[in-house]
Amino acid sequence: MRAAFHEDLEAVFTDLADICDSVEQAVAIATTALLQADAGLAEQVISGDARIDAAREAVEERCFELLTLQAPVAGDLRVVVAALRMVSDLERMGDLSVHVAKIARLRVPNIAVPEGARATISRMAEVAEAMVTRTARIIRGRDVTEASALAIDDEEMDRLRRSNFAEMLGDEWSYGIEAAVDIALLGRYYERIADHAVSVANRVVYVVTGEKPHLADA
Amino acid sequence: MRAAFHEDLEAVFTDLADICDSVEQAVAIATTALLQADAGLAEQVISGDARIDAAREAVEERCFELLTLQAPVAGDLRVVVAALRMVSDLERMGDLSVHVAKIARLRVPNIAVPEGARATISRMAEVAEAMVTRTARIIRGRDVTEASALAIDDEEMDRLRRSNFAEMLGDEWSYGIEAAVDIALLGRYYERIADHAVSVANRVVYVVTGEKPHLADA
Numbered sequence: 001m002r003a004a005f006h007e008d009l010e011a012v013f014t015d016l017a018d019i020c021d022s023v024e025q026a027v028a029i030a031t032t033a034l035l036q037a038d039a040g041l042a043e044q045v046i047s048g049d050a051r052i053d054a055a056r057e058a059v060e061e062r063c064f065e066l067l068t069l070q071a072p073v074a075g076d077l078r079v080v081v082a083a084l085r086m087v088s089d090l091e092r093m094g095d096l097s098v099h100v101a102k103i104a105r106l107r108v109p110n111i112a113v114p115e116g117a118r119a120t121i122s123r124m125a126e127v128a129e130a131m132v133t134r135t136a137r138i139i140r141g142r143d144v145t146e147a148s149a150l151a152i153d154d155e156e157m158d159r160l161r162r163s164n165f166a167e168m169l170g171d172e173w174s175y176g177i178e179a180a181v182d183i184a185l186l187g188r189y190y191e192r193i194a195d196h197a198v199s200v201a202n203r204v205v206y207v208v209t210g211e212k213p214h215l216a217d218a
Numbered sequence: 219m220r221a222a223f224h225e226d227l228e229a230v231f232t233d234l235a236d237i238c239d240s241v242e243q244a245v246a247i248a249t250t251a252l253l254q255a256d257a258g259l260a261e262q263v264i265s266g267d268a269r270i271d272a273a274r275e276a277v278e279e280r281c282f283e284l285l286t287l288q289a290p291v292a293g294d295l296r297v298v299v300a301a302l303r304m305v306s307d308l309e310r311m312g313d314l315s316v317h318v319a320k321i322a323r324l325r326v327p328n329i330a331v332p333e334g335a336r337a338t339i340s341r342m343a344e345v346a347e348a349m350v351t352r353t354a355r356i357i358r359g360r361d362v363t364e365a366s367a368l369a370i371d372d373e374e375m376d377r378l379r380r381s382n383f384a385e386m387l388g389d390e391w392s393y394g395i396e397a398a399v400d401i402a403l404l405g406r407y408y409e410r411i412a413d414h415a416v417s418v419a420n421r422v423v424y425v426v427t428g429e430k431p432h433l434a435d436a
Contacts, residue, residue, distance in 0.1 A: 064295065064296065064299070067285070067295055067299075068291045068292065068295060071289040071291075073286045073289075074286065077282065077285055077286060078282065081282070081285075081299075081302065084299065084302075085306070088303070088306070165399070168395055168399060169395060169396050169399070173395055177386055177387060177391060177395060177398045178387050180395045180398055180399055180402075181383070181386060181387070181398055181399065181402040184398075184399040184402045184403055185402055185403075185406065188403065188406065
């Protein structure tokens with residue numbers, strides 16, 4: 001019974017890592033769509049989100065089966081509930097990539113990101129994508145050390161967000177209101193992707209260091 | 219066993235409704251802080267959020283106890299998991315109220331919302347608050363009819379968001395970049411409060427009817 005449970009749980013974590021890979025792809029493609037004003041790539045992210053949603057449902061069903069058939073208690077129960085939350089975070093990160101893609105699509109053939117914000121937004125996108133990649137590795141390897149590195153990425157994201165505001169509110173901003181509104185929202189979306197990545201990683205830390213530490217090598 | 223389970227579950231729903239009341243207060247006070255540039259009220263929302271977070275944790279603990287002691291299956295299991303998700307949504311609504319309060323505080327002694335956006339932002343705030351009030355009633359009464367009324371509120375929110383963009387991007391916008399950035403983010407925060415309210419209500423529909431709701435995730 002215990003062995004079967006841990007095998008099933010392992011399968012759930014593999015699924016979570018796979019979804020995280022899909023999210024990373026979505027973030028990367030949405031960013032390319034944004035910076036190159038590529039409507040085709042934007043559409044790809046928007047229509048591709050249904051696959052992430054379906055994968056989320058599959059994980060949820062697996063978790064419900066685990067809860068029903070194995071009725072785990074204590075630490076094991078909390079791990080399954082943590083997995084349910086992780087998949088919500090991941091799905092939401094997919095939605096946020098769709099939001100980025102929609103802003104890209106709205107401004108085609110123009111590029112939504114003006115020159116004066118390009119460096120900051122590009123870097124925010126890079127950091128967000130790297131955080132998602134790292135999160136997939138954290139899920140796969142249950143690597144608590146790597147989770148703490150994510151906090152450093154997140155601090156860079158906070159600094160970038162502040163730079164981003166400073167650019168828009170500085171005297172040199174010559175791109176008007178529309179670009180500022182787009183950039184404010186894009187900054188918010190990348191920041192939220194980063195927040196959710198941290199949230200997923202924190203749940204892995206909890207799973208590894210919490211009441212059932214043997215799960216680390218499960 | 220069954221009777222005890224349903225009694226405990228009832229207590230969880232009462233707690234959820236109480237948290238929803240606190241969220242409604244947070245939204246209302248944050249809005250007053252915003253429209254009157256009242257730093258004291260803004261602080262009240264920001265520091266008061268810890269109470270909502272604590273209430274969320276208490277509900278989570280109750281749910282874990284329910285899962286552990288009663289090991290519910292099938293529908294009952296799904297109701298407990300739905301409750302866990304509802305409390306996440308509610309906590310997030312509290313966080314979004316804090317975001318509103320922080321923009322209010324940042325601009326004191328000025329009012330963050332300029333005349334040209336005041337009517338729309340006020341109405342968005344009213345609709346969001348009304349949706350939270352309605353959601354508390356839906357949780358308390360398990361009233362599926364009222365949940366469908368929430369969809370109509372949500373449509374008004376979508377229209378307001380569009381008006382809000384039109385105002386900022388119209389020729390008459392004379393309030394500059396900073397105000398536009400604030401308004402874009404405020405609009406987003408109220409819209410997200412509405413989304414989470416719909417999400418909570420959909421979960422109540424699911425609990426009552428067993429039908430999996432189509433979540434409005436924006």
